[in-house]
Amino acid sequence: MSPPPAVRLSHLGRRFPGPPPVDALQDATFTVRAGEHVAIMGPSGSGKSTLLNLIGLLDSASSGVYELDGVDVGGLSAQRRTRLRRDLIGFVFQDFFLLPARTAWENVALAMVYTGLPAAQRRQRAMAALDRVGLSQRRDALPSTLSGGERQRVAIARALSNDPRLLLCDEPTGNLDSVTAGQVMGLIAGLNRLGVTVLTITHDLATASRATRVLQIADGRVRDQ
Amino acid sequence: MAGRGSTWRAVWSEALASLGQKPARTVLTMLGTVLGVGCFVAVLGLTATAAGQISTDFSSQIATAVRVNDAGTNPAGDTVFSFPDDAEQRIARLNGVQAGGVAWSTSADLDLGPAASSPAEAARVTVTLATSGYIDALLPTWRSGGVYNRFQQDHRLPVVVLGPALANRFGLSQAGGVVQLNGLPYLVTGILADVATQPEVLAGALIPATTGWDRFGSPTVHAPASMLIRTDLGAAHQIAGEAARQLRPDAPQLMAVVPPPDPPRMASLINASMRNLFTALAGLTLLIGGAAIANTTLVSVMERTQEIGLRRALGAAPAHIIAQFLIETVVLGAVAGLVGGSLGLLAVIAVALSLDWTALIDPWIVLAAPAIGAGVGLLAGLYPAWKAGHIDPIGALRR
Ligand SMILES: Nc1ncnc2c1ncn2[C@@H]1O[C@H](COP(=O)(O)OP(=O)(O)OP(=O)(O)O)[C@@H](O)[C@H]1O
Ligand SMILES: [Mg+2]
Numbered sequence: 315m316s317p318p319p320a321v322r323l324s325h326l327g328r329r330f331p332g333p334p335p336v337d338a339l340q341d342a343t344f345t346v347r348a349g350e351h352v353a354i355m356g357p358s359g360s361g362k363s364t365l366l367n368l369i370g371l372l373d374s375a376s377s378g379v380y381e382l383d384g385v386d387v388g389g390l391s392a393q394r395r396t397r398l399r400r401d402l403i404g405f406v407f408q409d410f411f412l413l414p415a416r417t418a419w420e421n422v423a424l425a426m427v428y429t430g431l432p433a434a435q436r437r438q439r440a441m442a443a444l445d446r447v448g449l450s451q452r453r454d455a456l457p458s459t460l461s462g463g464e465r466q467r468v469a470i471a472r473a474l475s476n477d478p479r480l481l482l483c484d485e486p487t488g489n490l491d492s493v494t495a496g497q498v499m500g501l502i503a504g505l506n507r508l509g510v511t512v513l514t515i516t517h518d519l520a521t522a523s524r525a526t527r528v529l530q531i532a533d534g535r536v537r538d539q
Numbered sequence: 540m541a542g543r544g545s546t547w548r549a550v551w552s553e554a555l556a557s558l559g560q561k562p563a564r565t566v567l568t569m570l571g572t573v574l575g576v577g578c579f580v581a582v583l584g585l586t587a588t589a590a591g592q593i594s595t596d597f598s599s600q601i602a603t604a605v606r607v608n609d610a611g612t613n614p615a616g617d618t619v620f621s622f623p624d625d626a627e628q629r630i631a632r633l634n635g636v637q638a639g640g641v642a643w644s645t646s647a648d649l650d651l652g653p654a655a656s657s658p659a660e661a662a663r664v665t666v667t668l669a670t671s672g673y674i675d676a677l678l679p680t681w682r683s684g685g686v687y688n689r690f691q692q693d694h695r696l697p698v699v700v701l702g703p704a705l706a707n708r709f710g711l712s713q714a715g716g717v718v719q720l721n722g723l724p725y726l727v728t729g730i731l732a733d734v735a736t737q738p739e740v741l742a743g744a745l746i747p748a749t750t751g752w753d754r755f756g757s758p759t760v761h762a763p764a765s766m767l768i769r770t771d772l773g774a775a776h777q778i779a780g781e782a783a784r785q786l787r788p789d790a791p792q793l794m795a796v797v798p799p800p801d802p803p804r805m806a807s808l809i810n811a812s813m814r815n816l817f818t819a820l821a822g823l824t825l826l827i828g829g830a831a832i833a834n835t836t837l838v839s840v841m842e843r844t845q846e847i848g849l850r851r852a853l854g855a856a857p858a859h860i861i862a863q864f865l866i867e868t869v870v871l872g873a874v875a876g877l878v879g880g881s882l883g884l885l886a887v888i889a890v891a892l893s894l895d896w897t898a899l900i901d902p903w904i905v906l907a908a909p910a911i912g913a914g915v916g917l918l919a920g921l922y923p924a925w926k927a928g929h930i931d932p933i934g935a936l937r938r
Contacts, residue, residue, distance in 0.1 A: 372936070392856075399852070399854055400853065405852045407936065420556075427553055428550075428850075430546040432545050
């Protein structure tokens with residue numbers, strides 16, 4: 315028996331109740347199997363971030379069904395959704411979102427603040443995660459002293475420090491030059507090879523080419539091809 | 540999976556870390572609450588210290604004075620005098636009495652007589668016709684000389700004690716001179732410097748009751764005699780209870796005894812309005828301090844929208860965000876309360892030292908200061924924290 319798909323969407327929609335109301339996502343119907351690396355490509359405003367926020371349980375759909383690991387999350391309480399997000403999902407954003415006053419390792423350790431891990435273990439796992447992205451020597455650096463690529467690697471370390479099952483990347487290379495972007499995508503591909511299911515949103519072909527499968531989104535519609 | 544306790548401990552350290560990141564802002568935010576709590580402690584401490592001071596002053600002067608008024612009447616005429624002739628000796632026999640005597644007053648013209656350089660100079664003055672025990676009971680201090688003696692009183696001699704005002708006015712600096720009352724000469728046995736009670740005698744003159752009875756007449760219903768008894772500290776109420784029967788065992792109802800007022804009640808009466816005013820001012824300052832914390836925290840919530848969104852993405856529940864900001868404001872308030880309380884305490888001690896007073900401060904207030912600050916922080920943090928907890932993560936993470 316094969317494990318349930320990591321993500322299964324059928325006719326998922328999200329309407330922002332304006333005025334005027336905006337159907338940011340009209341119909342998302344596709345499946346991401348565990349261990350896949352799926353890239354989603356589409357023009358600006360096509361609903362990519364809206365889709366990712368729904369999959370990341372930061373937002374709730376207005377219609378359709380979303381199953382995460384075989385569980386329909388539509389009926390879950392806010393508390394359950396928060397816990398699923400904390401325990402299963404890691405995020406990487408285009409803008410890194412590092413806290414400027416915290417060092418690299420403190421930023422990584424932030425991912426474990428809400429998991430109940432004791433401080434010593436948070437620190438230890440943050441160091442290990444920084445080591446995995448090749449930044450152990452910059453662990454005490456403030457984000458302002460890091461390059462863009464290094465900042466994104468810290469953000470990836472933050473996402474992976476919590477051992478996520480599903481890594482959601484929203485334009486992870488959007489602020490990076492092509493060489494640095496290649497390094498960052500190499501890291502993400504490496505995580506995927508270790509079993510992490512990855513969903514990457516991008517409009518960069520080179521970035522999309524690292525995925526095992528590419529889906530196109532347009533006008534809030536995306537289907538399995 | 541690790542416990543919930545660790546999560547809350549982690550939220551706690553996150554809050555402290557955020558406070559430490561902007562130390563200048565943190566200090567400025569605390570300022571109003573520091574001042575408010577400081578004022579609060581200083582006001583309460585200073586009023587308590589002053590109250591203690593006033594009540595010790597009062598208790599040594601008023602709490603030891605018992606007054607006995609003449610309650611007698613005389614349907615046949617004006618004269619009323621119900622005290623026994625040996626009132627002074629009788630009352631002195633009671634345990635705890637330091638001095639006591641009878642007096643009534645009248646008025647007379649006072650001048651320096653024909654020997655003076657300017658005989659025209661005369662003054663209408665109040666003359667107290669008093670036994671020497673009465674003057675002793677006033678706890679007098681003397682500029683010169685002293686009270687008239689038993690011999691002078693028994694023989695109804697024309698002797699007088701002058702208040703400092705008259706002595707100044709007539710240029711007398713030494714006892715031993717002569718003044719005239721209603722044209723008759725009196726030997727000045729003493730010039731008062733001050734008295735503990737009845738300050739009005741300082742403006743007039745005192746002559747023996749015996750001499751006065753002969754020359755000015757008896758006390759009347761319009762100017763009745765009364766007795767002043769000076770007791771040991773704490774004996775006043777006891778003596779007030781015994782005085783009437785001791786003076787007139789045959790007719791104690793003629794002696795209307797007035798015990799001294801309760802010193803603590805008096806002290807609190809004196810301070811109640813001042814204390815209320817300053818406490819209101821301290822409360823107002825606290826309110827402003829709380830508003831400052833609320834305002835800065837609200838600004839900080841707005842500035843940290845992205846951080847809040849990120850924390851939510853990393854698995855923070857709204858309760859965690861609310862707790863983080865509440866902890867920030869409560870800790871801020873508690874530290875401000877601690878600092879303000881210490882400053883207020885120092886102020887009380889400094890004022891007390893400079894006035895040579897004993898600093899009196901309720902230890903409860905010192906302990907309460909950080910709690911008051913924390914309370915202000917909690918109230919101030921409620922709205923900003925609630926707002927932070929309800930920030931929509933997807934909006935916060937949008938560029
Ligand atoms: N909270 C909202 N309220 C109203 N409209 C919204 C809201 N969020 C997104 N939209 C709209 O939904 C549409 C899809 O937005 P979304 O952010 O998903 O696009 P995107 O594909 O991520 O674009 P980009 O490539 O520029 O990031 C846009 O037209 C956007 O204006
Ligand atoms: Mg987007």
